[in-house]
Amino acid sequence: xxxxxxxxxxxxxxxxxxxxxxxxxxxxxxxxxxxxxxxxxxxxxxxxxxxxxxxxxxxxxxxxxxxxxxxxxxxxxxxxxxxxxxxxxxxxxxxxxxxxxxxxxxxxxxxxxxxxxxxxxxxxxxxxxxxxxxxxxxxxxxxxxxxxxxxxxxxx
Amino acid sequence: xxxxxxxxxxxxxxxxxxxxxxxxxxxxxxxxxxxxxxxxxxxxxxxxxxxxxxxxxxxxxxxxxxxxxxxxxxxxxxxxxxxxxxxxxxxxxxxxxxxxxxxxxxxxxxxxxxxxxxxxxxxxxxxxxxxxxxxxxxxxxxxxxxxxxxxxxxxxxxxxxxxxxxxxxxxxxxxxxxxxxxxxxxxxxxxxxxxxxxxxxxxxxxxxxxxxxxxxxxxxxxxxxxxxxxxxxxxxxxxxxxxxxxxxxxxxxxxxxxxxxxxxx
Numbered sequence: 001x002x003x004x005x006x007x008x009x010x011x012x013x014x015x016x017x018x019x020x021x022x023x024x025x026x027x028x029x030x031x032x033x034x035x036x037x038x039x040x041x042x043x044x045x046x047x048x049x050x051x052x053x054x055x056x057x058x059x060x061x062x063x064x065x066x067x068x069x070x071x072x073x074x075x076x077x078x079x080x081x082x083x084x085x086x087x088x089x090x091x092x093x094x095x096x097x098x099x100x101x102x103x104x105x106x107x108x109x110x111x112x113x114x115x116x117x118x119x120x121x122x123x124x125x126x127x128x129x130x131x132x133x134x135x136x137x138x139x140x141x142x143x144x145x146x147x148x149x150x151x152x153x154x155x156x
Numbered sequence: 157x158x159x160x161x162x163x164x165x166x167x168x169x170x171x172x173x174x175x176x177x178x179x180x181x182x183x184x185x186x187x188x189x190x191x192x193x194x195x196x197x198x199x200x201x202x203x204x205x206x207x208x209x210x211x212x213x214x215x216x217x218x219x220x221x222x223x224x225x226x227x228x229x230x231x232x233x234x235x236x237x238x239x240x241x242x243x244x245x246x247x248x249x250x251x252x253x254x255x256x257x258x259x260x261x262x263x264x265x266x267x268x269x270x271x272x273x274x275x276x277x278x279x280x281x282x283x284x285x286x287x288x289x290x291x292x293x294x295x296x297x298x299x300x301x302x303x304x305x306x307x308x309x310x311x312x313x314x315x316x317x318x319x320x321x322x323x324x325x326x327x328x329x330x331x332x333x334x335x336x337x338x339x340x341x342x343x344x345x346x347x348x349x350x351x352x353x354x355x356x357x358x359x360x361x362x363x364x365x366x367x368x369x370x371x372x373x374x375x376x377x378x379x380x381x382x383x384x385x386x387x388x389x390x391x392x393x394x395x396x397x398x399x400x401x402x403x404x405x406x407x408x409x410x411x412x413x414x415x416x417x418x419x420x421x
Binding site: 020044045057064067114132 | 160162194195204206232255258262
């Protein structure tokens with residue numbers, strides 16, 4: 001039986017009719033047309049679907065839309081302010097932290113949650129901290145570099 | 157996923173009532189195992205009863221020598237808790253190494269314990285520390301709670317509400333992870349308590365988590381890694397799959413146990 005779900009997405013109040021089995025990522029992509037959040041593996045391994053619920057990173061392919069009822073959800077689309085990229089997005093661009101770009105939205109959302117309040121985070125901590133995000137292009141080197149730079153930039 | 161109805165009660169009493177009235181209801185905790193299971197159509201509950209809105213199931217408290225962790229407390233919160241880090245650092249470390257960061261941000265101790273996945277970490281901590289599982293109906297010793305693969309002493313409609321961990325003298329957990337799934341191929345939790353040592357093994361047992369009496373006797377006599385030399389776990393009752401043979405798992409139990417004791421310092 002369809003139910004009404006209401007939440008705040010990227011600062012905007014939204015609601016929609018969904019089946020209880022609708023995943024949060026389906027609600028974001030199919031109902032709200034926010035297609036920046038990707039579905040890679042659909043088995044909670046790859047992290048392409050990572051979004052923030054109330055500021056905490058979660059896999060939106062392993063969360064029901066109804067579980068986010070009343071929550072504040074942030075997706076990759078909610079980071080930039082107009083033409084000004086979020087410091088973590090800027091760091092990925094500056095450091096060539098992506099190749100094909102498929103994993104990037106999830107990688108950036110995980111990175112922001114990871115480095116929050118930790119401008120001095122180490123490379124080891126970053127590598128361990130993003131073990132829920134898979135990249136099949138770059139081999140992580142520049143991703144780690146980007147996150148380190150983004151962490152330092154977010155401090156300011 | 158098959159269709160289901162969804163309910164989010166605000167109290168434990170309402171949740172128990174909802175479970176009772178549903179034709180084939182299932183409790184939803186963090187959903188990090190249940191939702192993948194539903195996506196694979198391995199289960200088809202009529203109703204999901206979401207426990208996320210029940211504040212009495214949340215939080216960590218100190219009660220004398222015991223750390224009490226509410227069933228809906230997330231792995232990330234257990235890992236970051238100063239109370240857990242202070243009283244049972246091995247438990248905080250175990251919670252901080254479950255799955256990945258996003259899984260730890262949603263997965264809960266109650267969900268893990270009630271599911272009793274044979275490769276889950278928390279059952280090893282419960283058994284290794286001699287924890288008590290508090291349910292909506294009673295209190296059950298960990299020794300009597302984990303009864304087999306994905307099987308527990310929970311009755312239909314009974315919910316885990318909290319886990320009580322006694323503070324050990326020393327404890328440590330060592331895990332040999334599957335590099336892809338990050339589940340334990342073998343995980344060993346060792347603890348030294350007033351009434352003797354305990355050794356609990358996850359990931360390896362064909363019947364789920366289990367204790368190793370020979371190792372416990374040796375460690376009770378002398379709590380040192382060297383005391384475990386020559387004590388082998390027979391591979392007969394261990395899992396064998398594409399990741400590791402029973403013989404290899406038996407070998408790893410010894411290695412992880414010695415490393416865990418060494419890590420106790």
